Amino acid sequence: MINFRLEERENKSLRRQIISPFLAVFVALIISSLFILLAGVSPIDSFKELFIGSFGSRNAIAETLSRATPMILTGLAASIAFKARFWNIGAEGQLYAGALAVTFFGTGLVELPSFIMIPFLFLVGALAGGLLLLPLVLLKNYYKVDEVVTTLLTNFIVVLLVSYLLEGPWKDPMSLGWPQGASVIDQGVLPQILSRTRLHLGFIFSIFFAILIWIIISKHLIGYQIKAVGFNPSAANHSGVPVLKTIFIVALLSGGMAGMAGVTETAGLKGYLTLDLSPGFGYAGIAVAMLAALHPLGVIASGIFLASIYVGADAMSRSMNVPTYLADVIVAITVLCVLVSLIINQYKFRFLEQNK
């Protein structure tokens, strides 16, 4: 038997911290190729197709980036919340809450010039996502109800609410019977930023918010208090940090980011609310955040990377005739490998001599 133990590293070199995620991704691809082999095709050809599908053309790149947009936002939602050790698993529900807000305000109720209308929709979307979390914070604070459970279950409530509204009162009469909401008015639609592609202004917004969150986390009092509360709420409280208020801010920021992912999808990609608006972007956000080790700027890279796998896997499955589910397998393996690499960054393995 191999006998080893983990010992904490004293010096955490920057070089190792930068190299290790790439190494982890590389290992993940090697492990993934075993599954591709199981599907009976060549892994190298498959990865080539995957790469061409996600970055091989102007249109492919635009697809990848527009897919990355909501994932960056939900990734930010997860990374802020997780930094404060507030386990918000409810980004999916908050995303739909944001989409509901866009449909409510953006389909004719409010008409403003475009340069105000778009920020307005982002604001109401963010508020809807953030406010959805606030009662859950109160439940956690006063009744010690675990937020993992409440945020997760809220997802189902919101998704079912969307389903009710789209099948009933909010159903667009022009939709030929499909359960979808009315179209967002022209002033509210996020303009294309690359002609003849689906890439829209939402992508710029997501980058902007990643940078904004990074500044808040690393340079601002709010981020400082979020970190203190996350690492040790009791000590933060003893030093006068308002713990409950900080968690409220975290909830507003985190839910807000997820709500804005709903805005980009409703007002940007589709133009109206549908039941399949999000193929699990809320949950993918957790993977994005973990892959980025919760760093807001890292979220940009990891969001684009995971989006490229999903987009590329579509192309791969078409040309290689393998299931698209391989994308989920690759993403899952990648996240696991990155988590292992984080442990290796923190600890070193020490092998023991065999005991006789």
Next chain:
Amino acid sequence: MNPLLKVQSISKSFGDLAANSEISFEVNKGEVLAILGENGAGKTTLMNILFGHYMPDNGQIYFKNNPIKFGNTRHTISLGVGMVHQHFTLADNLSVLENIIIGQKSLFSFSLSKKTALDKLNSLIEKFSLPIDPDAMVSDLSVSQKQRLEILKTLYKDCELLILDEPTAALTPQETEGLFKTIKNMVNQGLSVILISHKLNEVLSVSDRIIVLRNGKKVGEKKTANADYKSIASMIVGKEISYPKKIKSKPNREVLRLEMVSYKSDHDLDVKINNLNLKLYGGEIIGIAGVAGNGQQSLAKLLTGHLKPTEGKIFINQNEVIDSSPKNFMNQKVAYIPEDRNKDGLVGDMSIWENIIMTETDSIKIFNQLGFINSKNSHDQALSICKTNDVRLQKIDQPARLLSGGNVQKLLIGKWLYRKPQIIIACQPTRGLDEGAIAAVHRMILDARKDGNGVIIIGEDLDELLSLSDKICVMYNGHLSKPLDTLKTDKLTIGMLMSGKGF
């Protein structure tokens, strides 16, 4: 005669830090060996090596002439070494007897032969006079009873060498006496004991031999009979310790007053408080003595805004406190040194400077009008606080958890003193610290008193309370005794009050 335990030039490094270098010593049968040293001197590392938690880089350990297999706790235990950790490892929801037999049997054996276990336990209780009820639930036991159970657990596994890590940290003076009787009893029956402790007085009274570690090296070894307090203390620190002198101070004006303060709650962690009256003047130190768990925690929380009194009034500088929040008490110039400095005082995963500015969120110098951190000012302020208070560090950016206990405490007190408080509430401010750090903390507190602060020290170490305080009150079951003038009272009187006589 062959020694029972023979440690031969054990070395262990963590990166550049040599936690143990070339440490050798022996333990004979029927002997109490005390290992002394500051925090970070290498005591814990050494015991972790002996007990199989770490691998040494070098060296060998023999127990009854058998080499110990490193990294194998089970083997060490089977040879006959037992250890009682500072933090107990008991299952609260099981009985005493069940805790003894836990882990003794394979998971797949069907019968737990309680009968034979009970017989063996009873004979051990008899032999070492360690009375305990085998059927009692562990959650109902007091701290000293739990410790007794831990000792019985090791004896049950036929241990011949017992390692006690800071065994008296949570005991009352009477319980400590009881433990020492047990130790002497065990030694008389042929067992050997390694005692790891900070408390020099206790070590001098119970051990046969003392070895001192400093910076990972063995720096001295003495027969206890030939040792005295001062020489051992300077051996531990590596230089003469200068103890601060208490000079006369004149209490001036009242800074804090409690009027019939009560606290009741269904929450079982906070002991209730009944009708407390207390006056604290600037320039005076009041010590609050008492056995742990008689309401001291609740009192500290009431005095710092972490609990709101259910009845009664608190006055700071003659103004009644309406808003009971930690922040409001901070703004009223109350400083709080909590008992558990790692849990309540320090955010270990943040850097030293980030910890220091945590109480400064209102300072324009540190956080500008828009709330952005001024990195340069923060670093400068943190460095100057560390320098003033002799906090020893490598880098101001290092995670705070890498600091030793004494440095953590100096940092915490230093950052609160920087706010120029008027009232200081300090809970067990020197618990677990070494002599050098204790002297430093005492000096900080006495200096604060000289500067006109009113100080309340809540503590269990009577020697410390008597040497620092101007007045002493005793807490018992949520009640507070009348203040006693420290110069006119003694340990005996206070001990009586601590056990509830006179309330």
